[in-house]
Amino acid sequence: MIRFQDLSIKLKLISVQLFTTLFILAFFxxxxxxxxxxxxxxxxxxxxxxxxxxxxxxxxxxxLFFDNDAAVDVLESLDTQPDILNAVxxxxxxxxxxxxxxxxxxxxxWGSVISEGMFAGDDDFVLTKxxxxxxxxxxxxxxxxxxxxxxxxxxxxxxxxxxxxxxxxILAGLLSVRAQxxxxxxxxxxxxxxxxVHDTGDYALRVEGNKSKDEIGELVDSFNEMLEKxxxxxxxxxxxxxxxxxxxxxxxxxxxxxxxxxxxxxASMSHELRTPLNSxxxxxxxxxxxxxxxxxxxxxxxxxxxxxxxxxxxxxINDVLDISKIxxxxxxxxxxxxxxxxxxxxAVSSLRPFAEKKGLVLKHEIEPDLPHLNSxxxxxxxxxxxxxxxxxxxxxxxxxxVKCYRQGDSLMIDVTDTGIGISEKNLKTIFExxxxxxxxxxxxxxxxxxxxxxxxxxxxxxxxTIYVTSQVxxxxxxxxxxxxxxxxxxxED
Ligand code: ADP
Numbered sequence: 403m404i405r406f407q408d409l410s411i412k413l414k415l416i417s418v419q420l421f422t423t424l425f426i427l428a429f430f431x432x433x434x435x436x437x438x439x440x441x442x443x444x445x446x447x448x449x450x451x452x453x454x455x456x457x458x459x460x461x462x463x464x465x466l467f468f469d470n471d472a473a474v475d476v477l478e479s480l481d482t483q484p485d486i487l488n489a490v491x492x493x494x495x496x497x498x499x500x501x502x503x504x505x506x507x508x509x510x511x512w513g514s515v516i517s518e519g520m521f522a523g524d525d526d527f528v529l530t531k532x533x534x535x536x537x538x539x540x541x542x543x544x545x546x547x548x549x550x551x552x553x554x555x556x557x558x559x560x561x562x563x564x565x566x567x568x569x570x571x572i573l574a575g576l577l578s579v580r581a582q583x584x585x586x587x588x589x590x591x592x593x594x595x596x597x598x599v600h601d602t603g604d605y606a607l608r609v610e611g612n613k614s615k616d617e618i619g620e621l622v623d624s625f626n627e628m629l630e631k632x633x634x635x636x637x638x639x640x641x642x643x644x645x646x647x648x649x650x651x652x653x654x655x656x657x658x659x660x661x662x663x664x665x666x667x668x669a670s671m672s673h674e675l676r677t678p679l680n681s682x683x684x685x686x687x688x689x690x691x692x693x694x695x696x697x698x699x700x701x702x703x704x705x706x707x708x709x710x711x712x713x714x715x716x717x718x719i720n721d722v723l724d725i726s727k728i729x730x731x732x733x734x735x736x737x738x739x740x741x742x743x744x745x746x747x748x749a750v751s752s753l754r755p756f757a758e759k760k761g762l763v764l765k766h767e768i769e770p771d772l773p774h775l776n777s778x779x780x781x782x783x784x785x786x787x788x789x790x791x792x793x794x795x796x797x798x799x800x801x802x803x804v805k806c807y808r809q810g811d812s813l814m815i816d817v818t819d820t821g822i823g824i825s826e827k828n829l830k831t832i833f834e835x836x837x838x839x840x841x842x843x844x845x846x847x848x849x850x851x852x853x854x855x856x857x858x859x860x861x862x863x864x865x866x867t868i869y870v871t872s873q874v875x876x877x878x879x880x881x882x883x884x885x886x887x888x889x890x891x892x893x894e895d
Contacts, residue, residue: 412586419578420571427570431563438559442552443527447520450529450545453486458533458543461491465499465533465541473500485548487526491533492516492542499541516542525550588618592625605633661730668723675719682712721852725835728859735778735863742775742782742813743768746806749786757794763801764790772806775813776887781860785868788853789817789880797821800877808886812866815882823874832870833858857882 406414457476464472473491480486480502488510489502496516503510521528530544595609608629609622686709688694690702697705727733750766757764775782786804793802800820807814824832836851854868861868865885872878 410586411589412582415582415586416575416578419581420575423574423578424571427567427574431567434563435556435559439552439556442549442555443522446527446547446549446552447529450520450527450547451531453480453483453489453545454529454531454543457489457491457545458531458541461500461533461543462535462540465491465493466535468493470500474502476500477502480545485551486545487548488512488546490542490544492544494539494541496542510546512544516544522549525553584614585618588614588622592618592622596625599629605629605636664726665730665732668726672719672723676716679712679716679719683709683716686712718850721850721856724856725852725859728856728863733863735781735860737776737778739774739776740779742772742806742815745779745783746786746804746815749783749790750804753787753790753794756791757802760794760797761799762794762797764794764804765801766804767806769807772808772813773886775884777864777884781864782882782884785857785860785882786815786817788857789882792853792880793817793819793821793878797877809883811886813884813886815884816879817881818877818879820877823876823878824870824872825874829870829872833868 406417409417457480460476460479461473464470464476477489477491477500480489481504486502487504487507490512491499491501493499496514498512501512516530518530518532521530525548527547527549528544529547530542532539533541533543591611592609595607599605599607606629608626613619686705689697690705690709724733746766746768750764754764790802790804797819798821802820803816803818805814805816805818833854835855858868861882861884866883868880868882870878870880
């Protein structure tokens with residue numbers, strides 16, 4: 403059902419005007435009909451009063467001299483009044499004295515109770531009055547008037563009123579259609595402009611044509627002013643954005659310059675630091691091998707420490723360089739097909755001496771017939787060495803198990819250790835840069851806190867990821883997931 407509040411403003415105004423007119427018309431028609439009804443009754447009552455007065459005074463002598471015939475003669479004069487149906491005169495004891503009955507109305511029963519006043523029946527009025535002579539009641543007179551034409555008169559009045567009512571409504575409808583136009587047109591123009599502004603975002607639009615000084619005029623003026631302000635703000639905002647863009651571009655240029663400087667610094671650091679470090683490592687190696695002459699045990703020990711520290715420093719520099727390249731998006735990976743089992747065996751073999759030095763078993767298990775992997779061999783090796791290195795570093799007894807297998811379209815490499823494990827809380831942060839867990843018991847193990855961050859970023863660059871499951875005191879499993887690009891391999895085969 404359509405609710406009033408959902409109607410358009412135009413229909414609302416028309417219906418309000420129509421309903422108001424309807425109520426006003428109904429009210430006045432009601433009053434008119436009632437007054438018609440009352441008027442009929444009043445006119446009839448006045449006439450009957452007058453007739454009773456005349457007939458009563460004419461009947462006095464007949465009553466005083468008990469002359470019934472004279473009284474009947476008086477009543478017979480009513481013959482000239484066609485709507486008087488019956489009339490009667492009673493003596494002062496209430497006994498019938500004389501009566502007049504129009505033809506076809508002879509059987510009217512006056513009843514026995516006589517009381518003064520006017521009585522309205524369905525089709526007649528009866529008026530009874532005392533006949534007074536010299537202050538004394540000498541008898542009664544009653545007249546009965548035919549009021550059947552009253553109904554006809556009222557029906558006439560009703561039908562006339564109905565016609566007037568309908569004509570009034572039609573007129574009101576037509577008038578309200580015209581009268582609401584100036585109001586609804588202004589509101590519609592305002593609503594249409596608001597919708598257009600909303601749809602197009604064009605704040606230069608204005609509500610035109612309304613020059614009225616009423617509330618709608620005020621609304622239109624305020625709306626136009628509001629649009630003006632928004633337009634102004636928009637312009638201001640655009641200018642501001644343009645200014646900020648220039649500032650941002652400046653800042654970007656400066657950032658790029660400083661990034662360039664940073665890269666240049668890192669490149670030079672890489673060269674300046676790595677070259678002497680490699681020399682230190684190389685020459686201490688030569689010395690340690692006794693190629694420059696025999697060394698005492700103490701000298702060998704000290705030189706071993708120099709070599710260890712230099713290697714660690716070199717690793718740290720390499721990690722810092724890697725992470726800065728990754729974070730600036732300048733590290734590129736180069737895909738090439740290779741056999742992953744070979745890479746794995748080499749990585750495990752190169753680290754086995756370190757595991758054995760700690761009394762750990764480092765074993766590997768590779769699923770046969772693994773497909774070639776199309777990836778960056780050097781970077782994958784870096785990830786694996788880092789994971790196995792960590793496993794050795796954080797395991798004091800037991801074993802490290804490297805397992806490689808296929809799972810759907812992915813190649814999985816799990817590095818499982820029986821080491822110290824990682825708590826739930828620390829699992830969330832270990833892949834962040836420079837994160838090292840303080841175990842509280844042990845001193846922090848040697849490392850940069852960058853290995854896992856680099857490994858994760860590299861795995862992602864290779865299209866895969868790394869995740870870890872671990873239990874404190876039981877051990878950890880780091881799993882590398884890499885995509886096997888079968889389509890590419892089919893092309894290459
Ligand atoms: P780090 O150079 O210190 O090894 P990583 O990023 O490789 O840095 O590792 C971050 C931290 O994660 C380590 O300091 C260590 O606390 C924890 N962690 C990494 N691998 C293991 C592991 N296999 N077992 C227990 N803890 C580990």
